[in-house]
Amino acid sequence: MDSKGPSLYAPAGTSVDMSRSLDEDSLVDGPLISADALHSAIRREFQTLPTPCYASLLSVLHAVYVVLSVCVAVLCVLKLGQEEVCVSILGNVRNDSVIVFGKVCLWVLVLLFTRCVQHHHSQARSRGYLRFYRQMQGLKYLPLTVHSAGNVLLLVVLAAQLSQTVHIYMLLIILGLELLVSVPCLLHYTVKVMQFNRERAAPDVSQEEYSHNFSITSVPTETGFREGSSLEEVVDKQADLIEYLKQHNTLLSKRLLNLTAQH
Template sequence: MDPRQPSRHLSAPEVDFTRSMDEDSMVDGPLISADALHSAIRREFQTLPTPCHAALLSVLHVVYVTLSVLVAIMCILKEDDVEQCNSILQSVGGEGAIVFGKVFLWVFVLLFTICAKYHHRQARTRGYLKFYRRIQEVIHLPLVFHSGGNAMLLWILVSKIPQDLKTYLVLAVLATELLVVLPCLVYYTVKVVQFNQERAAPDVSQEEHSHNFSVTSVPIETGFREGSSLAEVVDKQADLIEYLKQHNTLLSRRLLNLTAQH
């Protein structure tokens, strides 16, 4: 055979054997628009049910203080109605009714605090770290003030002071609690309702969106810098890592679902 004669066999095209079947399926599969994926992720927003709990606790607190004032006036300060009140309250008495009511109210405040902390921790794991940090102090204030009020009531009840003065001091403590705790609950309710209505994206998505689409955006720095709290940086990074794990899982699930739909 003449070596100068062209070969009868055509050279086979080069094949990239390093590309896996998974990559082939992803490349050959239908393309998914960013808007469709973003809208699918936004549907995963979960509202916080705690505004209803805070509103109910506020109403309960107002009712308790109102009834306590009526019991103190009718059953303690007015001597003519003491016997009638004792027949209704039996062995509990006016002071006992106020104290037992205060204990039940404190239990409800404790249950609200536990419930609110649970739901806000869930929101933090879903990526809403800024909202969690902004609202967590307000969650503890009602319980702190009620616990302090319980200590004050205990000191007043065991102290050796005239009965009328003791009653006025008890009512003053209850009124102070109401004036401090009620604005906290109203503020908390308003902020959470706004959060539920905004249905904002998680913090990471908001920062990424502002970084990519803002003309005057400044690159977001990550890490420890002078003047910042190391504990805060570590806490934030831990929360972001936990969120990114769940976010990647959600992205994979949505990609599979949208690919199957297309």
């Protein structure tokens, strides 16, 4: 009985080996996709952010508004120029009201700019640029914060019922402070985003994988919990990473199918 045991199970082992060899042969005979082709396909996925153009345009509009407000205040409100020209242009509208209405319109533009920036940054976050998204998290909201604070100061000045001269000088001081703080923030944001667009870096996951493959002592990633880190922040980062990996795997599957069909 013991001598017959191996012979009974020998055909089954042979069939398993033959099926494995056939499967391996079918995989080997299939079209091979080079790493360079796949890497080049992934690199083409990078999309630049158009927000630097919007930030530059907003900076120019802000500067133009402040210059026009100073001209209106000096020539029309303080009456140090040609009053007839102001009346012909502004009509029966109060001169300081024109400056306030312009301030409201400028705040609306800043709000739209912030929403647009948030939209494009969220798309960059979904493409795997989590580090860039978090670095720009505070900077992209700073202009809106500055203009909102300026609106609060403007309401305080209007409610104080100061004399016309003091009132207009306080208004110009507020507008000047906004310009000195908001425009440098927009310029700094523009430089950071233009640098990001120029580098055309791979997503964070690809960069970490590259550093792990070619460095002995690699820098630890931020996806795990470590001492001194907030649990809520870690969970948020992991959720972002999982969402990106799902989209990345779907995109890679499409790329593989396209490249396989081409070969």
